[in-house]
Amino acid sequence: MAKHIRLVSPIRPLELTPITALTAVLIAVPFVLTTYQTSITFEILRYAILGMALNLFYGLLGYVNFGQVAFYGLGAYATAVSVIVGVPLFLAPFVGGLIVAGLAYLLSLPLLRTRGIYFAIATLGLAETIRLSFLKIPFLGGSYGLVLHTSYQLVEAYYTLLAIFASLLAVTYLILKSSIGVELRAIREDEEAAESMGVNTVKYKRLVFTLSGFYTALAGGVFAWLSTYVNPETVFQTLTTIEMYIVVLIGGAGTMLGPVVGGIIFYISKINLLVNYPELHFLMFGALLTITVRLAPRGIVGGLEQYVRMRRIAKLRGRRA
Amino acid sequence: MLSAELLIQSVMFGFLQGGLYALASLGLMITWGVLRLVNVAHGEFLMVGAYASYWALTLMKGVAITTQVAAALLTSALLGLGLALLLYFSVIKQLAKVEVLASLLGLFGLSLIMINIIILIWTVDVRGVVLDFGYVTIGPVTLIGSRLVAFMIAIVLVGFLFLFLYKSYWGSALRAVMQNRRAAALVGINMDAIYMLGFTIGIVLASIAGGLVSWSIAHVEPFMGGAYTLKSFAIVLIGGVTNPVGILISAITFAAIESVFAVLTDPVYSMALALAVIVSAIVVRGEKLFG
Amino acid sequence: MTRVSVLKATGMSKKFGGVTAVDNVDIEVGRSEAVGLIGPNGAGKTTLLNMLSGLIKPDRGHVELEGKSVDGLRPHQLMRKGLARTFQIPKLFKQMTVLENVLVPLASTDMDGAAMHSKAAKLLKLVGLAGMENMLGSELSGGQQKLLEIARALTTEPKIVLMDEPLAGVHPQIKETILSTISDMKKGGVSFLIVSHDVKTITSISDRLVAMSSGKKIADGVPTEVMLSAEVVESYLGV
Numbered sequence: 001m002a003k004h005i006r007l008v009s010p011i012r013p014l015e016l017t018p019i020t021a022l023t024a025v026l027i028a029v030p031f032v033l034t035t036y037q038t039s040i041t042f043e044i045l046r047y048a049i050l051g052m053a054l055n056l057f058y059g060l061l062g063y064v065n066f067g068q069v070a071f072y073g074l075g076a077y078a079t080a081v082s083v084i085v086g087v088p089l090f091l092a093p094f095v096g097g098l099i100v101a102g103l104a105y106l107l108s109l110p111l112l113r114t115r116g117i118y119f120a121i122a123t124l125g126l127a128e129t130i131r132l133s134f135l136k137i138p139f140l141g142g143s144y145g146l147v148l149h150t151s152y153q154l155v156e157a158y159y160t161l162l163a164i165f166a167s168l169l170a171v172t173y174l175i176l177k178s179s180i181g182v183e184l185r186a187i188r189e190d191e192e193a194a195e196s197m198g199v200n201t202v203k204y205k206r207l208v209f210t211l212s213g214f215y216t217a218l219a220g221g222v223f224a225w226l227s228t229y230v231n232p233e234t235v236f237q238t239l240t241t242i243e244m245y246i247v248v249l250i251g252g253a254g255t256m257l258g259p260v261v262g263g264i265i266f267y268i269s270k271i272n273l274l275v276n277y278p279e280l281h282f283l284m285f286g287a288l289l290t291i292t293v294r295l296a297p298r299g300i301v302g303g304l305e306q307y308v309r310m311r312r313i314a315k316l317r318g319r320r321a
Numbered sequence: 322m323l324s325a326e327l328l329i330q331s332v333m334f335g336f337l338q339g340g341l342y343a344l345a346s347l348g349l350m351i352t353w354g355v356l357r358l359v360n361v362a363h364g365e366f367l368m369v370g371a372y373a374s375y376w377a378l379t380l381m382k383g384v385a386i387t388t389q390v391a392a393a394l395l396t397s398a399l400l401g402l403g404l405a406l407l408l409y410f411s412v413i414k415q416l417a418k419v420e421v422l423a424s425l426l427g428l429f430g431l432s433l434i435m436i437n438i439i440i441l442i443w444t445v446d447v448r449g450v451v452l453d454f455g456y457v458t459i460g461p462v463t464l465i466g467s468r469l470v471a472f473m474i475a476i477v478l479v480g481f482l483f484l485f486l487y488k489s490y491w492g493s494a495l496r497a498v499m500q501n502r503r504a505a506a507l508v509g510i511n512m513d514a515i516y517m518l519g520f521t522i523g524i525v526l527a528s529i530a531g532g533l534v535s536w537s538i539a540h541v542e543p544f545m546g547g548a549y550t551l552k553s554f555a556i557v558l559i560g561g562v563t564n565p566v567g568i569l570i571s572a573i574t575f576a577a578i579e580s581v582f583a584v585l586t587d588p589v590y591s592m593a594l595a596l597a598v599i600v601s602a603i604v605v606r607g608e609k610l611f612g
Numbered sequence: 613m614t615r616v617s618v619l620k621a622t623g624m625s626k627k628f629g630g631v632t633a634v635d636n637v638d639i640e641v642g643r644s645e646a647v648g649l650i651g652p653n654g655a656g657k658t659t660l661l662n663m664l665s666g667l668i669k670p671d672r673g674h675v676e677l678e679g680k681s682v683d684g685l686r687p688h689q690l691m692r693k694g695l696a697r698t699f700q701i702p703k704l705f706k707q708m709t710v711l712e713n714v715l716v717p718l719a720s721t722d723m724d725g726a727a728m729h730s731k732a733a734k735l736l737k738l739v740g741l742a743g744m745e746n747m748l749g750s751e752l753s754g755g756q757q758k759l760l761e762i763a764r765a766l767t768t769e770p771k772i773v774l775m776d777e778p779l780a781g782v783h784p785q786i787k788e789t790i791l792s793t794i795s796d797m798k799k800g801g802v803s804f805l806i807v808s809h810d811v812k813t814i815t816s817i818s819d820r821l822v823a824m825s826s827g828k829k830i831a832d833g834v835p836t837e838v839m840l841s842a843e844v845v846e847s848y849l850g851v
Binding site: 064066110111113114117118119120121122124125126128129132133135136238242245249279280281282283285286287288289290291293294297 | 359412415423424425426427428429430431432433434435436437438440441547551554587589590592593596597599600603604
């Protein structure tokens with residue numbers, strides 16, 4: 001089944017400039033900044049990737065997966081197990097990612113028979129079940145987790161993450177510009193109408209679910225590589241899912257750069273918060289989430305895009321009048 | 322390994338717990354059915370009610386036990402009422418109009434805020450006041466007095482709820498809105514009033530349930546809400562979102578099964594059970610549950 | 613003369629709970645033919661349409677498109693085979709632009725970007741929405757939304773279009789546009805099955821009428837014949 005990607009909107013060099021500039025800057029980071037600063041950038045990239053992966057599913061398709069963190073944790077564990085059985089370190093996250101992608105596809109078969117609220121709760125329930133299972137399964141380390149007997153390799157892990165980040169950017173950009181993007185957004189708007197208009201909704205939902213899971217797992221895998229240690233409490237936290245949503249919402253769901261912007265803002269706020277007001281951090285997350293949903297549902301980039309659109313329409317109307 | 326005695330004991334134990342679950346689940350049913358709001362913060366309202374009641378009890382040491390129970394009940398109810406009204410006008414009213422899924426996230430945010438506020442006041446230590454009602458022995462089964470009393474109070478309240486839902490104007494209006502929103506609006510029911518009423522009742526029920534937890538189970542901590550939210554959802558999904566009797570039955574059954582499971586295996590597995598139930602129920606019955 | 617049948621459905625039945633919505637209905641539409649589907653509220657017309665367009669699975673019944681069975685196919689597959697439909701309350705993609713709305717059905721075809729754009733532009737011009745490409749679906753008036761709904765359905769050059777109340781609550785001028793679009797398409801070989809309350813108008817463009825009442829088909833034939841039939845008159849005057 002050859003999926004030929006046809007562009008529906010033209011690729012504008014102007015849009016590509018910020019991304020290329022950003023990537024160039026990011027490539028230079030380990031050479032120019034200190035180890036500590038590089039690790040901060042690593043974390044920002046990690047959140048950006050998690051946000052972008054979630055964005056594919058929530059932003060483009062419009063489905064709320066409350067168990068997104070499960071992909072992350074499974075990716076981390078799959079990577080850890082790969083390393084333990086002898087897979088080379090730099091390949092391990094991809095092996096882990098592919099394993100989780102396969103799992104995600106299988107899970108999508110029953111899960112995507114539900115929609116909306118039901119899907120959200122089902123995924124939440126499933127993720128929690130997975131977390132509890134990992135706490136109990138003895139050969140996966142139980143609550144102690146698994147240890148990778150490797151060293152701290154920030155630079156290698158950083159560049160791997162950067163490569164993942166760049167590829168995800170490219171994928172998102174192409175989707176948004178192509179016929180696939182049109183079909184996905186149609187599903188988000190009105191699934192029944194989209195189906196009636198020729199969109200194979202089932203195929204696309206499964207595809208995006210799997211893709212989103214794959215990238216989330218990759219991030220988990222690289223995280224495992226860097227921390228050389230995985231355990232259920234760290235990699236299966238529901239709070240991580242919330243963080244992913246905050247990243248997407250602040251930046252702008254459904255936009256390409258939204259989660260990147262969101263990742264930067266979120267992570268910087270998070271460290272500041274943890275340093276200065278550690279006892280308020282739930283509250284701040286919660287407030288951020290509720291306020292963003294209530295007052296700025298389009299996020300920063302989304303709001304900007306809407307503003308630009310409005311201006312363009314007004315100009316067109318003015319010209320005609 | 323499981324003697325008949327132990328089995329009956331744990332079933333009865335669960336049975337009593339079911340009363341509390343029923344109260345909480347019926348509250349969820351109302352917010353869901355009336356406002357179409359999937360209240361993922363439901364357990365947190367229960368938690369807040371538990372703390373309110375706990376606080377009242379710490380002030381009333383040495384007072385007659387019935388007064389203590391009454392005070393606890395009143396405090397959790399009042400807090401629930403105040404919180405519901407405050408939140409309704411500031412956040413919920415708008416959230417209910419927002420795209421449903423975005424409102425899920427907004428409510429999640431709310432739950433985080435509530436948890437954090439409680440932590441600031443009471444820290445993460447586990448709290449609770451055990452009220453001593455002695456023990457009641459019926460045949461081979463020994464029941465803890467406080468749990469029995471809590472159960473009875475819960476059942477009485479559920480009874481009042483049923484009376485309200487089936488015998489009063491506002492209750493019937495509530496049910497009408499739960500079953501068919503558009504028709505209800507067309508018939509002239511004051512939708513704004515119903516939404517406010519529905520939300521308030523739902524939250525108050527949760528918070529009273531929490532209050533009962535604080536002195537019967539007496540295990541209160543800031544993160545207790547999540548488990549109750551999940552279990553309430555499981556119970557509502559099995560019982561049927563527009564079926565209060567179904568929910569009552571499924572609450573008690575669920576609690577009994579959970580109790581037996583907890584005795585046979587691990588408490589962690591009983592949680593996994595609840596989740597497995599929800600996930601299967603949703604996947605199998607899907608949207609036909611709601612219409 | 614053997615009429616070439618584009619859509620042929622036999623024995624269509626559907627029950628919801630205890631209520632029989634559609635009871636053993638046969639319906640056939642030939643090439644370049646417009647069939648009007650009339651009947652009082654609750655007669656089962658929309659349910660029948662939903663079954664024919666794949667949104668609901670029939671309890672019983674068999675559907676053929678150009679002689680080939682299409683039982684069990686999902687709506688998007690039916691669209692690929694040439695069956696399009698519009699909805700009573702337009703199900704537009706509100707947050708997408710007018711142009712994007714029309715691009716959606718094209719996106720699932722093999723056309724390249726430029727071809728899609730020109731096709732979309734052509735169709736928008738046909739229904740009189742040219743120049744509004746960049747407006748959001750939500751910004752259109754009710755009548756314009758109906759036009760867009762139709763444009764969208766016509767985009768993939770369907771062989772038959774199922775329409776649910778295309779003229780309901782529509783400005784007379786837009787009604788004219790819709791009617792003339794239908795008649796133009798008919799000349800080009802497209803068939804129509806149109807559900808409508810407005811019996812008079814529907815009769816003016818229909819070659820045949822099918823009348824339903826309480827889930828059953830009660831009349832099928834030339835408009836004048838059907839309109840004079842006792843059962844049809846009774847179904848409208850009765851309960």
